Amino acid sequence: MQRVELVKDSLSFSRMIQGYWRLNDWEMSAQQLVSFIEQGLELGITTTDHxxxxxxxxxxxxxxQALKLAPHLRDKIEIISKCGILFPCEEQPRVIEKHYDTRRDYIIRAAERSLHELGIERLDVLLIHRPDPLMDADEVAEAFRCLKQAGKVRHFGVSNFSTSQFALLQSRVDEPLVTNQLEISVVHPDYLFDGTLDYLQQHRIRPMAWSCLGGGEVFHDYQYKDLRVRAAEIGEQMGASLDQVLLAFVLALPCQAMPLLGSGNLDRIRTQVGALDLKFDRQQWFSLLEVARGQAVP
Amino acid sequence: MQRVELVKDSLSFSRMIQGYWRLNDWEMSAQQLVSFIEQGLELGITTTDHxxxxxxxxxxxxxxQALKLAPHLRDKIEIISKCGILFPCEEQPRVIEKHYDTRRDYIIRAAERSLHELGIERLDVLLIHRPDPLMDADEVAEAFRCLKQAGKVRHFGVSNFSTSQFALLQSRVDEPLVTNQLEISVVHPDYLFDGTLDYLQQHRIRPMAWSCLGGGEVFHDYQYKDLRVRAAEIGEQMGASLDQVLLAFVLALPCQAMPLLGSGNLDRIRTQVGALDLKFDRQQWFSLLEVARGQAVP
Amino acid sequence: MQRVELVKDSLSFSRMIQGYWRLNDWEMSAQQLVSFIEQGLELGITTTDHxxxxxxxxxxxxxxQALKLAPHLRDKIEIISKCGILFPCEEQPRVIEKHYDTRRDYIIRAAERSLHELGIERLDVLLIHRPDPLMDADEVAEAFRCLKQAGKVRHFGVSNFSTSQFALLQSRVDEPLVTNQLEISVVHPDYLFDGTLDYLQQHRIRPMAWSCLGGGEVFHDYQYKDLRVRAAEIGEQMGASLDQVLLAFVLALPCQAMPLLGSGNLDRIRTQVGALDLKFDRQQWFSLLEVARGQAVP
Incomplete structure (x- = not known):
């Protein structure tokens, strides 16, 4: 598995990253999760997203709970977490409206809560989960400084940020933000054309890519029928599955995105990792984009 | 009343600014206007927008005419004016089409005309009123230089400028543009999301905010029914009027906007100034935004 | 004919540029083309776009073939070419899907092919024809470096690039990109308002303007009826033809665009060159824009 150096001599990720947003749905025991993490490590997937x-x-x-069962795993993996979104749920009894919070004290408390829940001393990376129209960039920078000095977080980044939001926060934070986690796929190619990925390539910031498979809708929605047919044709030419074609489409981008894998099924993950060995021909790539957008490039 | 320092040791505004775009509708005599200005000063409103x-x-x-009756007022207030828009009207007999003019000579003449009409020696701030697709930034910068050297204008800024227009003009003007006067309200929240306010926060430029109350339509238009209901609920929680809720929504922004007050009714102004003491809870703020946009944040 | 210095002491263009995208339709013999180029030179048009x-x-x-017949013309003209677009056609038998290619080796090969076809030693300017979502800016910069060092291309630029794409590529290329060739006309005024021309003016980069006449549709399409009427009124006031009015509209922009002329008819070209002597009144200019956009400026 290719490794990506995000901060020289200080932070590197596996090119593919295991996402845990659906962990609860996988219905794994702590022991099963330990085994899942270990098998991921065998595939070279060291980076985990929370x-x-x-x-x-x-x-x-x-x-x-899995880390508690197998504490030796902690130093073999990178742990990314995020904060800033709040919505009404059992664990947040005082929240009655979905909202964001990026105030200094809130960020510090949220990071500490993540450390407590994960049972670890330090996050490798903390991301601001969503751009907050009420974000005071000085407060966020101050929170990052405190968490860094306290040894609680090693590096910082953002998620779903536009170029102007990224530039604003970066202007206040002393060290480089290490990534911007974005939705990137052939069915959500907006960032390829609105300047977001141009800016990241310019500043050599590697995005993490979520929903590379299009949130699953590509697999059954009627509106994606033509796309499925075209992707299947390309898959046949390449000897690749639909998962692999969709991932390879994202891997081909010059911003060198790091895809998040959302599945808890190791067979599927093994197949997905195979996308790293595929090489999209430019004609194939543009033809897939054309079907997805309903028009050729000009 | 909070004061805002725009240029260190050289320019400060009251946090709330009296706008005079509807002055003619108020049907005040010069003496009544003197009294109006004085009562505004008692509330701490020193900055006036023309x-x-x-x-x-x-x-x-x-x-x-009011300043002529009460010349001592001049040094107690800041006077902002704008130029660049022309349209057919009695005072502009040679204009037959609405258009903009940002040529060097026009800007100088327009500023001199404002000084003459106001009967003053010097404007505190001159703004370019609208971004002009024919704007030659070198000419505008040259006009600013001339007006500054002649002692006719102390500082310069813009109004309704996008980020790229602001960056263009700033690249030619020697000193910092002091503000960008923008339409900002819960019913026109575009600038919160399109990068305009991010850029201003990044460069620590404080916008002036016009139409914070949504141009009055919020108060009676059917399409704003749900927004009125939600704002009223929040107002009840806060002990605040609709005016105050709408102003406090803008005041909560991290760009630290300076709202323009457009009313000529001192009772209403007094109430509006009260918005400075309100503190929006984040959940309230996001719920108001949600109703205004018809969708929650993602 | 006004000349425009793009790179000090190294590159200048005639303000109007002869475009050859429809050369094949003109059905000229090589000898007729020689004569066409010579008559263009008499009008001062030295720059040719391919x-x-x-x-x-x-x-x-x-x-x-014309240059072969009249080799003395080479040093009297500037030759611009572009690369990066591929589509299925007789000359590209291996291409089955329209796509872009901006890889290092492809750019070098394409430029060499252009030199071979044109029968010349060196291009004055090479442009990347379209922004490519797969563009690795380091590779493009490397290709530019190789072509420069080999003496095959003197200067580089782009075409149809957004601001972020331009900034990305410029960040990797050592010398200034000399132009961005853009579609600019009263019927496609998007770049006047989306920041693209602001950015170019800020960095003093002169765009080339293609389709200033709106691709011919302005002359007969029903949707442009009102625009034709308004342009004819203005033409009457100025003593100018429709071609001239449309070109003068673009020439009036502060970015100082260099219009491409697409006609092979010398009488028409002579008329078009006359647009350089016209002076749009601001009221006329804004009224033409108003009719084209269906709304006045705010």
Whole structure:
């Protein structure tokens, strides 16, 4: 598995990253999860993606139970978490409206809560989960400084940020934001054309890519019928599955995105990792984009 | 009343600014206007916003008549004017089409005309009223230089400018543009999401906010029914009027906007100033935004 | 004819540029083309615009045949070419899908092919024809470096690039990109308002303007009826033809665009060059824009 150096001599990720947003749905025991993590490691997947909000604020606790069973795993993996989204749920009894919070104290408390739930000393990376129209960039920078100094978080980044939001926050934070986690797929190619990926390539910031498979809708929605047919043709030419074609489409981008894998099924993950060996021909790539957008490039 | 320092040791505004675009409709005598300004000063509102074009090029003359009656007021207030818009009206007999003009000579003449109408020696701030697709930024910068050197204008800014227009003009003007006057309200929240306010926060430029109350339509238009209901609920929780809720929504933004008050009714102004003491809870703020946009944040 | 210095002491264009994208339709013999180029030179038009892809990859060969007949013309003209677009046609038998290619080796090969077809030693300017979502800016920069060092291309630029794409590529290329060739006309005024021309003015980069006449549709399409009427009124006031009014509209922009002329008819070209002597009144300019957009400026 290819490794990606995000901060020289300080932070590297596996090119593919295991996402845990659906962990609760997998119905694994802590022991099964330990085994799942270990088998991922055998495939070279060392980087794991979490968020306080996943599983309605319960995912990190569940992941922490596995780490408790197998503490040696901690130093073999990178742990990313996110904060900033709040919505009404059992774990947040005082929340009655979905909203964001990026105030200094809230970020610090949220990171500490993630550490507690995961049962670890330090996050490798903390991301602001969503751009917050009320974000005071000085407060966020101050929270990052505190968490860094306290040894609680090693590096910082963002998720779903536009170029202007990224530039604003970066202007206040001393060290480079290490990533911007974005929805990137052939069915959501907006960032390829609106400047977001141009900016990241310019500043050599590697995005993480979520929903590379289009959230599953590509597999059954009627509106994606033509896309499925074209992807299947390409898959046949390449000797690749639909999963692999969709992932290889994202891997081909010059921003060198790091795809998140959302499945809890190791067979499927093994197949998906195979996308790293595929090589999209440019004509294939543009023809898939054309079908997805309903028009050729000009 | 909170004061905002826009240029260190050289320019500060009251957090709330009295706008005079509807001055003619108020039907005040010069003496009544003197009294109005004085009562505003008692509330701490020292900053006044004008434009050559207000009242079809007659507003500044009317304001100047009050200053003539009470010349001691000049040094107690900040006077902002704007230029660049032209449209057919009695005062502009040679204009037959609405258009913009941002040529060097026009800007200088327009500023001199405003000084003449207001009966003052110097504007505190001159803004370019609208972004002009024919704007030659070198010419505008040259006009600003001339007006500054002649002692006719102390500082410069813009109004309704996008990020790229602001960056273009700033690249040519020697000193920092002090503000960008923008339409900002819960019913026109575009600038919260399109990068305009991100850019201003990044460069620590404080916008002035016009039409914070949504141009009055929020108060009676059917399409804003749900918004009125939600704002009323929040107002009840806060002990605040609809005016105050709408103003507090804008005041909560991290760009630290300075709202323009457009009313000529001192009771209403007094109430509006009360918005400065309100504190929006994040859940309330996001719920108001949600109703206004018809969707929750993602 | 006004000349425009793009790179100090190294590159200048005639303000109007002869475009050859329709050369094949003109059905000129090589000798007729020689005469056409010479008569253009008499009008001061020294700059010629080509692309590998024009005439389905045959236009440059045809132009090269004229240069072969009259080799003395080479040093009297500037030759611009472009690469990066591929589509299925007789000259590209291995292409089955329209796509872009901006890889290092492809750019070098394409430029060499253009040199071969044109029968010349060196291009004055090479442009990347379209922004490519797969563009690795480091590879493009490397291709530019190789072509420069080999003496095959003197300067580089782009075409149809957004601001973020331009900034990305410029960040990797050592010397300034000399132009961005864009569609600019009263019926396609998007770049006047979306920041693209603001950015170019800010960085003092002169765009080339294609389809200033709106691709011919302005002359007969029903949807442009009102625009034709308004342009005719303005033409009457100015003593100018429709061609001239449409070109003068673009020439009036502060970005100082260099219009491409697409006609092969010398009488028409002579008329079009006359647009350089016209002076649009601002009221006329805004009224034409208003009719084209269906709304006045705010």
């Amino acid at each position: 968020a306080d909000v996943y599983g309605a604020f319960t995912e990190e606790r569940r992941f922490g | 434009a050559d074009v207000y009242g079809a090029f007659t507003e500044e003359r009317r304001f100047g | 692309a590998d892809v024009y005439g389905a990859f045959t236009e440059e060969r045809r132009f090269g």
